[in-house]
Amino acid sequence: MDVLLQLERWLGDEQDHRVFWLNGLAGTGKSTIAQTFAEISFADGKLGASFFCSRDFANRSNLQTIFPTLAFQLAYRYLLFREQLVRVLRANPDIGRESLCSQMERIIVGPLKAARIWTLIIIDALDECKDEEPASAILSVLSRYVEEIPNVKFFITSRPEHRIRSGFRLESLRPITEVLKLHGVERSSVDSDIKLFFRIRLADIAKTRSDCDFTQDQPSPSDVNILCEKAAGFFIYASTIIKLFTSRSYTPAEHLDRIISLTQSTAHEGHSGIDFLYTQILEQAVDDIDVDAEKVYSRFKTVVGAVLLVLNPLSARALSDLLRIPRISTTLYSLHSLLLVPENTEDPIRIFHKSFPDFLTDPVRCKDKRFFVEPAVHHAEILLSCLNLMKERLRKNICNLDDHTVLSEIEDLSTHCKKHIGDALEYACQFWAKHLLRIPNSSSYVKEVQKAVDQFFTTCLPYWIEVLALTGNLGTGVYAMNDVEQWYALVSAV
Numbered sequence: 001m002d003v004l005l006q007l008e009r010w011l012g013d014e015q016d017h018r019v020f021w022l023n024g025l026a027g028t029g030k031s032t033i034a035q036t037f038a039e040i041s042f043a044d045g046k047l048g049a050s051f052f053c054s055r056d057f058a059n060r061s062n063l064q065t066i067f068p069t070l071a072f073q074l075a076y077r078y079l080l081f082r083e084q085l086v087r088v089l090r091a092n093p094d095i096g097r098e099s100l101c102s103q104m105e106r107i108i109v110g111p112l113k114a115a116r117i118w119t120l121i122i123i124d125a126l127d128e129c130k131d132e133e134p135a136s137a138i139l140s141v142l143s144r145y146v147e148e149i150p151n152v153k154f155f156i157t158s159r160p161e162h163r164i165r166s167g168f169r170l171e172s173l174r175p176i177t178e179v180l181k182l183h184g185v186e187r188s189s190v191d192s193d194i195k196l197f198f199r200i201r202l203a204d205i206a207k208t209r210s211d212c213d214f215t216q217d218q219p220s221p222s223d224v225n226i227l228c229e230k231a232a233g234f235f236i237y238a239s240t241i242i243k244l245f246t247s248r249s250y251t252p253a254e255h256l257d258r259i260i261s262l263t264q265s266t267a268h269e270g271h272s273g274i275d276f277l278y279t280q281i282l283e284q285a286v287d288d289i290d291v292d293a294e295k296v297y298s299r300f301k302t303v304v305g306a307v308l309l310v311l312n313p314l315s316a317r318a319l320s321d322l323l324r325i326p327r328i329s330t331t332l333y334s335l336h337s338l339l340l341v342p343e344n345t346e347d348p349i350r351i352f353h354k355s356f357p358d359f360l361t362d363p364v365r366c367k368d369k370r371f372f373v374e375p376a377v378h379h380a381e382i383l384l385s386c387l388n389l390m391k392e393r394l395r396k397n398i399c400n401l402d403d404h405t406v407l408s409e410i411e412d413l414s415t416h417c418k419k420h421i422g423d424a425l426e427y428a429c430q431f432w433a434k435h436l437l438r439i440p441n442s443s444s445y446v447k448e449v450q451k452a453v454d455q456f457f458t459t460c461l462p463y464w465i466e467v468l469a470l471t472g473n474l475g476t477g478v479y480a481m482n483d484v485e486q487w488y489a490l491v492s493a494v
Contacts, residue, residue: 003022003033003180003182003185003189003190003193004033004036004037004040004193004196006180007020007033007037007155008040010153010178011041011046011120011153011155016178017176017177017178018146018150018152018153018154018176018177019142019146019153019154019155019156019173019176019177019178020153020154020155020156020177020178020180021156021157021158021168021177021178021179021180022034022155022156022157022158022180022182023157023158023159023160023164023179023180023181023182024157024159024160024181024182029182029190029193029194029234029235029236029238029239030124030125030157030158030159030182031052031124031125031157032197032235032236032238032239033157033182033193033235034050034052034122034124034125034155034157035052035124036197037122037155038050038122041120041122046119046120047119047120047122048073048074048077048078048117048119048120048121048152049069049070049071049072049073049074049077049119049121049122050070050073050121050122050123050124051065051066051069051070051122051123051124052124052125053066053123053124053125053126053127053128053129054125054128054350055128055129055130057313057348057350058312060128061128061129061130062129062130063100063129063130063131063137063138064096064097064100064103066123066129066138067100067103067104067107067108068095068096068103068107070108070121071085071103071107071108071111074108074111074112074117074119074121075111077119078115078117078119080114080115080116080117081111081112081115081117083115084110084111084114084115085107085111088106088107088110088111089107092106095107100137100138100141101141101144104141104142104144104145105145108145108149109145109148109149112149112151112152113148113149116151117151117152118151118152119151119152119153120152120153120154120155121152121153121154121155122154122155122156123138123154123155123156123157124156124157125157125158126138126139126156126157126158126164127158127159127161127164131163133163134162134163134166135163135166135167135169135170136163136164136166136167138167139156139164139167139168139170139173140167140170142154142173143167143170143171143172143173144172146172146173146176147172147176160181187233190233191228191233193235194228194231194233194235194238195224195225195228197235197238197242198224198227198228198238198241198242199224201242201245202224202242202245205242205245205246223256223260226260227241227259227260230259230273230277231273232273234274236274236353236355237273237274237277239352239353240274240277240278240281240337240338240352240353241259241277243336243337243338243352244259244281244337246336246337258280258284259277259280274355274359275359275365275366278338278356278359278360278366279366279367279368279371281334281335281337281338282335282368282370282371283368284334285333285334285335286300286334286370297370299325299331300331300370300371301370301371301372301373301378302323302325302378302381303319303323303325303328303331303332304331304332304335304360304371304373305373305377305378305381305382306319306322306323306378306381306382307319307332307339307349307351308351308356308357308360308361308373308378309357309373309375309378309379309382309435310382310427310431311431311434311435312427312430312431313348313349313350314348314349314423314424314427315342315344315345315346315347315348315349315423316328316329316332316341316342316345316349317345317346317423318422318423318424318427319349319424321389321422321423321424321425322382322385322386322389322424322427322428323381323385324385324388329341329345332349337352338351338352338356339351339352339356340352357373360372360373361373361374361375375438376438376439376440376443376445377443377445379435379438379439380435380439380443380445380448380449382435383432383435383436383439383449383452384445384448384449384452385428386427386428386431386432386435387428387432387452387453387455387456388452389424389425389428390425390428390429390432390456390460390463390464391455391456391459391460393425394425394429394460394463394464394467395463396462396463396466397466398420398421398463398466398467398470399413399416399417399419399420399421399470400416400420401416407469407470413470416470417470417471421467421470421471425467426467426471426473429464429467429468429471429473429476430468430471430473430476432480433479433480433481433483433484434480434483436449436453436483436484436487437483437486437487439487441490441491441493446491450491453484464477465477
């Protein structure tokens, strides 16, 4: 029985386990299955709320945002729940700042009990949330209250990290939890899911694209079988193929022919062909570039390297500002199957899957030096860009505030910061020292970096502290000074 059918069976059986943990290693398709299951459940009217965690975004890696988000979605979905929740919020509008236990009890359990709703709640990639507890804080809270809402089922996915495993071993949670280790599922079952995924997604693409004839351009069963063989049990391969087919550079039929014609190579054994696929996509992205255009390739690696290595996702506008490279979106135009590049240049660019930066930063896996991103080199480039930007723009009273202004009394402080500081400069002020720590003492950039850091402390120190205070990151300055001291100690020891 394939995974999706097993999940549908679990959801439809009221006597089955209350919690389902989809446990899987990287690349096994946890999030792809979670998203597909969410779409199916939503279409069936069974999905009440979902939260897809991501370490790349502060609001999606913060445990405090999970229950308020679920409560909002449940209120949007169910009128009776909404009426109960409104009463709670009117009595305590600051509930979002309270403990996880208080949030769960007041804005999830209470309204659900009163409304007597049967529903499904999905929490995907729980391991990507910041959590310092030995046993998952969310699972600990869930174990205390889940029995009070017997009509609700929870579907949770995560990697088998220690704190997650400990959470599911809690005495009150273990008996009502069904665990499926995705990386231990029989290959035939995984292949069945991947084939289903290919058939549905490729048919959807053929339907929605004007350059396709839906009656002729759907993949044949044999084509789907070949794609499944190339995926070798890894959903990340299948997911990347689908994103590639949505690219407008070729028709889906042309993409299909190119992928099917690729020869299997033992050079990438152990990575299920994903390295070979990434290489093909990158080569396709630079098809029109002169092979001798070193400047173009250098720019390509600088932009992609920054997207992969920045410590907080930045928008195309902010990256362009930081790197002093115009039209970054143009450079990334052909990588939409590997990177999420929003049409709105104010929205952050992010990576679809960690396997892509892992591939590009590993010289053994990424054998084409045109694309290889050496972390030490690109961290140095990002650092120097940060220091240059701060040197150019930092100044006294950067937000033009009145003398003796108390920051806590400024209602629109964030608006002032957005206008006068901007995302690029805020990033530079907050993270430059973290990039410094990632430059080894053997780097050829050491002397250039030392000179730039010395100049920064000579000319920019008080204005840097001012920006940290304005943006609420003053504590970052203390850690940054420790980072600088640590790096100088390492360099001096050589």
